[in-house]
Amino acid sequence: MMTVVTTSTLRPGGEAEWDAAMQARFDSARERPGWISGQLLTSEDESSTRVIVGTWRSREDWEAWHSDPAYLDQRATLQRLEAGPGRSEWFRVVADARADDRA
Template sequence: MMTVVTQVTLKTGCEPEWDAAMRERLAAARGQRGWVGGQLLIPLDGVNKRAVVGTWESRADWEAWHEDERFLESRKRMDGLQEGRSEMVWYEVVTEGRGAGSSSVGPPQ
């Protein structure tokens, strides 16, 4: 299994739109071959920064997802909301632990 962590900085005021697009992207990824799971994270010290954690059975599965039309459409929408380039780091998953149930967190209240 492989996990990729992508960090982005968003244009001020674009955070809600970008977050909504990322939620849609994560929902669409659920149907993709090799998708294990993902998270959208906001660091406590940067309300306009995001980290996206995605776990896939293989990097090839992730690459195939990046050729999917739904991914490409979301990329066009999201790229215009970001400042600069995103940074990605790949990790091989050595072990994984999760709670008894899985949950999905909605927009911040």
């Protein structure tokens, strides 16, 4: 299992539209093979900062999603609302714990 963490800085005033486009992107990812989970985070101190945490079965599954039309449709919107290119970092998941895992 792999997690990609992407940090983006948004242009002022575009936060709501960017968040909606990212929600649409999450909705499309749910249908993709290998999708496990995603979170969209915003900093308490920097309202223009967004952090996307996406977890996939493999990096190859994530890469295949990047050719999906639903993914590509939102890319132009997201880029238009960003102050510059985002920064992504990959992590191998060593342990995973969730509230719904309790028996």
